[in-house]
Amino acid sequence: MKAAFRAATALALAAPAAAQTTSTAPALPARAAVPSVAVAAPPGAPVESSPPKAATPVPRRRHISPSPAELRVWAANRAATLEPATRGYLNAVQVFPYIDGVIYHVLTAPGQVTDIALQPGETLVAVAAGDTVRWAIGDTTSGSGETKRTHVLVKPFTAGLATNVIITTDRRTYHLALTSTARTAMSALSWTYPQDALIALKAAAEAARAAQPVASGLAVEQLHFGYVITGDKPAWRPLRAFDDGRQTFIEFPASLGESEAPPLFLVDAKGNAELVNYRVQGRYYVVDRIFDAAELRLGLKHQDVVRISRRRPS
Secondary structure, X not given: OHHHHHHHHHHHHHHHHHHHHHHOOOOOOOOOOOOOXXXXXXXXXXXXXXXXXXXXXXXXXXXXXXXXXXXHHHHHHHHOEEOOOHHHEEOOEEEEEOOOOOXXXXXXXXXXXXXXXXXXXXOEEEEEEOOOOOEEEEEEEEOOHHHOEXXXXXXXXXXXOEEEEEEEEOOOEEEEEEEEOOOOOOOEEEEEOHHHHHHHHHHHHHHHHHHOOOOOOOOHHHOEOOEEEEEOOOOOOOOEEEEOOOOEEEEOXXXXXXXXXXXXXXXXXXXXXXXOOOEXXXXXXXXXXXOOEEEEEEOOOOOEEEEEEEOOOO
Protein backbone atom coordinates (compact mmCIF):
# COMPACT_ATOMS: atom_id res chain seq x y z
CA MET A 1 0.00 0.00 0.00
CA LYS A 2 2.78 2.38 0.81
CA ALA A 3 4.60 1.36 -2.38
CA ALA A 4 1.62 2.29 -4.52
CA PHE A 5 1.27 5.68 -2.83
CA ARG A 6 4.90 6.47 -3.51
CA ALA A 7 4.58 5.62 -7.22
CA ALA A 8 1.54 7.89 -7.66
CA THR A 9 3.32 10.76 -5.94
CA ALA A 10 6.35 10.37 -8.20
CA LEU A 11 4.19 10.50 -11.36
CA ALA A 12 2.42 13.65 -10.16
CA LEU A 13 5.70 15.45 -9.56
CA ALA A 14 7.17 14.37 -12.93
CA ALA A 15 4.27 15.72 -15.09
CA PRO A 16 4.74 19.52 -14.37
CA ALA A 17 8.47 19.18 -15.01
CA ALA A 18 7.89 17.62 -18.38
CA ALA A 19 5.41 20.35 -19.28
CA GLN A 20 7.83 23.09 -18.23
CA THR A 21 10.64 21.54 -20.28
CA THR A 22 8.46 21.43 -23.43
CA SER A 23 7.32 25.06 -23.16
CA THR A 24 10.86 26.43 -22.81
CA ALA A 25 12.23 24.78 -26.01
CA PRO A 26 13.06 27.26 -28.82
CA ALA A 27 10.57 27.38 -31.80
CA LEU A 28 11.84 26.24 -35.21
CA PRO A 29 11.49 28.65 -38.18
CA ALA A 30 8.59 27.98 -40.67
CA ARG A 31 9.47 26.03 -43.79
CA ALA A 32 9.52 28.18 -46.93
CA ALA A 33 7.01 27.28 -49.66
CA VAL A 34 8.58 25.67 -52.71
CA PRO A 35 7.21 27.03 -56.04
CA SER A 36 5.75 24.43 -58.35
CA VAL A 37 7.60 23.98 -61.64
CA ALA A 38 5.93 22.47 -64.66
CA VAL A 39 7.92 19.54 -65.93
CA ALA A 40 7.66 18.65 -69.59
CA ALA A 41 6.59 15.12 -70.30
CA PRO A 42 9.18 12.92 -72.03
CA PRO A 43 8.63 12.21 -75.74
CA GLY A 44 6.19 9.45 -76.37
CA ALA A 45 4.53 9.81 -72.98
CA PRO A 46 0.72 9.95 -73.09
CA VAL A 47 -0.72 13.45 -72.83
CA GLU A 48 -3.66 14.01 -70.64
CA SER A 49 -6.31 16.08 -72.47
CA SER A 50 -8.96 18.18 -70.86
CA PRO A 51 -12.52 17.01 -71.39
CA PRO A 52 -14.18 18.53 -74.57
CA LYS A 53 -16.39 21.56 -74.08
CA ALA A 54 -20.00 21.37 -75.10
CA ALA A 55 -20.71 23.00 -78.55
CA THR A 56 -22.61 26.28 -78.44
CA PRO A 57 -25.98 25.75 -80.12
CA VAL A 58 -26.50 27.81 -83.33
CA PRO A 59 -29.76 29.74 -83.20
CA ARG A 60 -32.16 28.65 -85.96
CA ARG A 61 -33.40 31.29 -88.37
CA ARG A 62 -37.06 31.94 -88.14
CA HIS A 63 -38.93 31.31 -91.40
CA ILE A 64 -40.75 34.43 -92.55
CA SER A 65 -43.65 33.78 -94.87
CA PRO A 66 -44.06 36.15 -97.85
CA SER A 67 -46.69 38.81 -97.49
CA PRO A 68 -49.89 38.70 -99.57
CA ALA A 69 -48.56 41.57 -101.71
CA GLU A 70 -45.37 39.62 -102.48
CA LEU A 71 -47.40 36.57 -103.45
CA ARG A 72 -49.55 38.67 -105.78
CA VAL A 73 -46.48 40.18 -107.47
CA TRP A 74 -44.88 36.76 -107.86
CA ALA A 75 -48.05 35.30 -109.36
CA ALA A 76 -48.45 38.22 -111.77
CA ASN A 77 -44.85 38.01 -112.98
CA ARG A 78 -45.12 34.25 -113.40
CA ALA A 79 -48.34 34.54 -115.39
CA ALA A 80 -46.78 37.21 -117.63
CA THR A 81 -43.63 35.17 -118.39
CA LEU A 82 -43.38 33.57 -121.84
CA GLU A 83 -41.12 30.50 -122.02
CA PRO A 84 -39.16 29.32 -125.09
CA ALA A 85 -41.22 26.92 -127.23
CA THR A 86 -40.17 24.35 -129.81
CA ARG A 87 -42.73 25.61 -132.34
CA GLY A 88 -41.30 29.10 -132.01
CA TYR A 89 -37.86 28.19 -133.35
CA LEU A 90 -36.68 29.21 -136.81
CA ASN A 91 -33.45 27.24 -137.17
CA ALA A 92 -31.53 28.27 -134.02
CA VAL A 93 -33.48 31.49 -133.46
CA GLN A 94 -36.33 31.55 -130.93
CA VAL A 95 -38.99 33.87 -132.37
CA PHE A 96 -41.38 35.32 -129.80
CA PRO A 97 -44.57 37.25 -130.63
CA TYR A 98 -44.14 40.72 -129.18
CA ILE A 99 -46.83 41.64 -126.65
CA ASP A 100 -46.53 44.75 -124.52
CA GLY A 101 -46.00 43.89 -120.84
CA VAL A 102 -44.91 40.27 -121.36
CA ILE A 103 -41.67 38.99 -119.73
CA TYR A 104 -39.54 36.84 -122.06
CA HIS A 105 -37.49 34.06 -120.42
CA VAL A 106 -33.99 33.72 -121.90
CA LEU A 107 -31.67 30.79 -121.09
CA THR A 108 -27.92 31.47 -121.16
CA ALA A 109 -24.70 29.64 -120.21
CA PRO A 110 -21.10 30.60 -119.26
CA GLY A 111 -18.76 30.88 -122.22
CA GLN A 112 -21.64 31.39 -124.70
CA VAL A 113 -23.09 34.61 -126.08
CA THR A 114 -26.85 34.98 -126.62
CA ASP A 115 -27.94 37.37 -129.38
CA ILE A 116 -31.10 39.44 -128.77
CA ALA A 117 -32.07 40.91 -132.15
CA LEU A 118 -34.42 43.90 -132.33
CA GLN A 119 -36.68 44.87 -135.22
CA PRO A 120 -34.92 46.17 -138.35
CA GLY A 121 -34.89 49.96 -138.30
CA GLU A 122 -35.52 50.09 -134.54
CA THR A 123 -33.22 52.47 -132.65
CA LEU A 124 -31.80 51.41 -129.29
CA VAL A 125 -32.27 53.94 -126.48
CA ALA A 126 -30.99 52.17 -123.34
CA VAL A 127 -30.27 48.76 -121.79
CA ALA A 128 -30.64 48.31 -118.00
CA ALA A 129 -29.77 45.10 -116.11
CA GLY A 130 -30.33 44.14 -112.49
CA ASP A 131 -26.91 42.47 -112.15
CA THR A 132 -24.09 44.11 -114.10
CA VAL A 133 -21.27 42.50 -112.08
CA ARG A 134 -21.75 38.85 -112.99
CA TRP A 135 -23.15 39.42 -116.48
CA ALA A 136 -21.48 40.83 -119.59
CA ILE A 137 -23.93 42.91 -121.65
CA GLY A 138 -23.18 44.86 -124.82
CA ASP A 139 -24.73 45.82 -128.14
CA THR A 140 -23.80 45.98 -131.80
CA THR A 141 -25.51 46.48 -135.17
CA SER A 142 -25.77 44.67 -138.48
CA GLY A 143 -26.83 45.85 -141.92
CA SER A 144 -27.31 49.43 -143.06
CA GLY A 145 -30.05 51.82 -144.10
CA GLU A 146 -33.57 50.45 -143.67
CA THR A 147 -32.22 46.96 -142.87
CA LYS A 148 -29.93 48.15 -140.05
CA ARG A 149 -30.57 46.03 -136.98
CA THR A 150 -29.50 46.35 -133.34
CA HIS A 151 -28.29 43.28 -131.42
CA VAL A 152 -28.01 43.15 -127.61
CA LEU A 153 -25.45 40.51 -126.54
CA VAL A 154 -25.53 38.86 -123.08
CA LYS A 155 -23.22 36.34 -121.38
CA PRO A 156 -23.11 35.13 -117.74
CA PHE A 157 -19.86 34.55 -115.86
CA THR A 158 -21.10 31.41 -114.09
CA ALA A 159 -24.08 29.07 -113.87
CA GLY A 160 -26.92 29.46 -111.41
CA LEU A 161 -27.45 33.20 -111.93
CA ALA A 162 -30.66 35.09 -112.54
CA THR A 163 -31.36 38.73 -113.36
CA ASN A 164 -33.65 40.89 -115.48
CA VAL A 165 -32.95 43.18 -118.42
CA ILE A 166 -35.05 46.06 -119.76
CA ILE A 167 -34.41 47.26 -123.33
CA THR A 168 -35.97 50.54 -124.46
CA THR A 169 -36.09 51.66 -128.10
CA ASP A 170 -37.78 54.37 -130.11
CA ARG A 171 -40.70 51.98 -130.72
CA ARG A 172 -41.28 49.84 -127.62
CA THR A 173 -39.93 48.36 -124.36
CA TYR A 174 -38.72 44.78 -123.93
CA HIS A 175 -38.74 42.97 -120.54
CA LEU A 176 -36.42 39.95 -120.27
CA ALA A 177 -35.77 37.45 -117.46
CA LEU A 178 -32.29 35.92 -117.80
CA THR A 179 -31.14 32.69 -116.14
CA SER A 180 -27.80 30.91 -116.57
CA THR A 181 -27.47 27.12 -116.84
CA ALA A 182 -24.35 24.96 -116.87
CA ARG A 183 -24.37 24.23 -120.62
CA THR A 184 -27.64 25.08 -122.37
CA ALA A 185 -27.97 28.52 -123.95
CA MET A 186 -30.25 30.10 -126.53
CA SER A 187 -28.17 31.14 -129.53
CA ALA A 188 -30.45 33.97 -130.61
CA LEU A 189 -33.94 35.34 -130.22
CA SER A 190 -36.08 37.87 -132.04
CA TRP A 191 -39.72 38.89 -132.28
CA THR A 192 -42.63 39.12 -134.64
CA TYR A 193 -44.86 42.17 -134.30
CA PRO A 194 -48.54 41.29 -134.86
CA GLN A 195 -49.72 44.79 -133.97
CA ASP A 196 -47.47 46.34 -136.62
CA ALA A 197 -48.71 43.82 -139.18
CA LEU A 198 -52.33 44.65 -138.32
CA ILE A 199 -51.67 48.38 -138.68
CA ALA A 200 -49.98 47.77 -142.03
CA LEU A 201 -52.95 45.71 -143.25
CA LYS A 202 -55.39 48.42 -142.18
CA ALA A 203 -53.31 51.09 -143.90
CA ALA A 204 -53.17 49.03 -147.11
CA ALA A 205 -56.93 48.47 -147.01
CA GLU A 206 -57.58 52.18 -146.49
CA ALA A 207 -55.24 53.05 -149.34
CA ALA A 208 -57.05 50.59 -151.58
CA ARG A 209 -60.42 52.08 -150.66
CA ALA A 210 -59.11 55.58 -151.28
CA ALA A 211 -57.91 54.55 -154.72
CA GLN A 212 -61.35 53.30 -155.68
CA PRO A 213 -63.67 55.74 -157.43
CA VAL A 214 -66.15 57.41 -155.12
CA ALA A 215 -68.98 56.14 -157.30
CA SER A 216 -69.36 54.24 -160.53
CA GLY A 217 -71.53 54.99 -163.51
CA LEU A 218 -71.47 58.76 -163.01
CA ALA A 219 -71.85 60.91 -166.08
CA VAL A 220 -70.18 64.30 -165.96
CA GLU A 221 -73.15 65.98 -167.62
CA GLN A 222 -75.38 64.72 -164.79
CA LEU A 223 -73.26 66.22 -161.99
CA HIS A 224 -74.39 69.38 -160.28
CA PHE A 225 -71.63 71.44 -158.65
CA GLY A 226 -73.77 74.37 -157.56
CA TYR A 227 -72.95 74.24 -153.83
CA VAL A 228 -71.71 77.08 -151.64
CA ILE A 229 -69.51 76.38 -148.60
CA THR A 230 -69.52 79.04 -145.87
CA GLY A 231 -68.73 79.37 -142.17
CA ASP A 232 -65.63 78.56 -140.16
CA LYS A 233 -62.35 77.35 -141.64
CA PRO A 234 -61.11 74.34 -139.65
CA ALA A 235 -58.54 71.93 -141.07
CA TRP A 236 -61.32 69.57 -142.17
CA ARG A 237 -63.32 72.22 -144.11
CA PRO A 238 -64.69 70.57 -147.29
CA LEU A 239 -63.16 71.39 -150.63
CA ARG A 240 -66.39 71.08 -152.61
CA ALA A 241 -69.76 69.34 -152.83
CA PHE A 242 -71.71 67.99 -155.78
CA ASP A 243 -74.54 65.59 -156.59
CA ASP A 244 -75.73 63.39 -159.45
CA GLY A 245 -79.42 63.99 -158.89
CA ARG A 246 -79.64 61.02 -156.51
CA GLN A 247 -76.68 61.20 -154.14
CA THR A 248 -74.67 64.07 -152.67
CA PHE A 249 -70.86 63.88 -152.43
CA ILE A 250 -68.83 66.06 -150.04
CA GLU A 251 -65.07 66.11 -150.71
CA PHE A 252 -62.66 66.76 -147.80
CA PRO A 253 -58.90 67.36 -147.64
CA ALA A 254 -56.66 64.28 -147.66
CA SER A 255 -55.88 64.88 -143.96
CA LEU A 256 -59.46 64.04 -142.93
CA GLY A 257 -58.45 60.69 -141.44
CA GLU A 258 -55.76 62.27 -139.24
CA SER A 259 -58.24 64.02 -136.94
CA GLU A 260 -61.78 63.66 -135.68
CA ALA A 261 -64.32 63.79 -138.49
CA PRO A 262 -67.32 66.15 -138.10
CA PRO A 263 -70.90 64.80 -138.16
CA LEU A 264 -73.32 66.04 -140.80
CA PHE A 265 -76.67 67.66 -139.98
CA LEU A 266 -79.45 68.54 -142.41
CA VAL A 267 -81.02 71.95 -141.80
CA ASP A 268 -84.65 72.60 -142.81
CA ALA A 269 -86.26 75.91 -143.78
CA LYS A 270 -87.00 76.72 -140.14
CA GLY A 271 -83.38 76.23 -139.11
CA ASN A 272 -83.92 72.92 -137.32
CA ALA A 273 -80.95 70.55 -137.57
CA GLU A 274 -81.26 66.78 -137.88
CA LEU A 275 -78.45 64.23 -137.97
CA VAL A 276 -78.38 62.43 -141.32
CA ASN A 277 -77.00 59.03 -142.27
CA TYR A 278 -73.97 59.02 -144.53
CA ARG A 279 -70.99 56.79 -145.26
CA VAL A 280 -67.33 57.63 -145.58
CA GLN A 281 -65.56 56.48 -148.69
CA GLY A 282 -61.95 57.60 -148.82
CA ARG A 283 -62.10 61.35 -148.25
CA TYR A 284 -65.72 61.70 -149.32
CA TYR A 285 -68.98 61.75 -147.42
CA VAL A 286 -71.69 60.08 -149.49
CA VAL A 287 -75.30 61.01 -148.64
CA ASP A 288 -78.02 58.97 -150.32
CA ARG A 289 -80.28 61.98 -150.88
CA ILE A 290 -80.30 65.56 -152.12
CA PHE A 291 -80.50 68.40 -149.57
CA ASP A 292 -80.82 72.16 -149.77
CA ALA A 293 -78.74 72.96 -146.68
CA ALA A 294 -76.53 71.01 -144.31
CA GLU A 295 -74.02 71.80 -141.63
CA LEU A 296 -70.85 70.10 -140.39
CA ARG A 297 -70.41 70.70 -136.66
CA LEU A 298 -67.52 69.70 -134.39
CA GLY A 299 -66.65 70.80 -130.86
CA LEU A 300 -68.45 71.72 -127.68
CA LYS A 301 -67.29 74.99 -126.10
CA HIS A 302 -65.77 76.37 -129.31
CA GLN A 303 -67.78 74.64 -132.00
CA ASP A 304 -66.70 74.85 -135.63
CA VAL A 305 -69.65 75.08 -138.02
CA VAL A 306 -69.38 74.83 -141.81
CA ARG A 307 -72.56 75.28 -143.88
CA ILE A 308 -73.15 73.65 -147.27
CA SER A 309 -75.95 75.20 -149.36
CA ARG A 310 -77.26 73.93 -152.70
CA ARG A 311 -78.20 76.37 -155.40
CA ARG A 312 -81.02 75.51 -157.69
CA PRO A 313 -79.84 74.64 -161.19
CA SER A 314 -80.81 77.28 -163.72
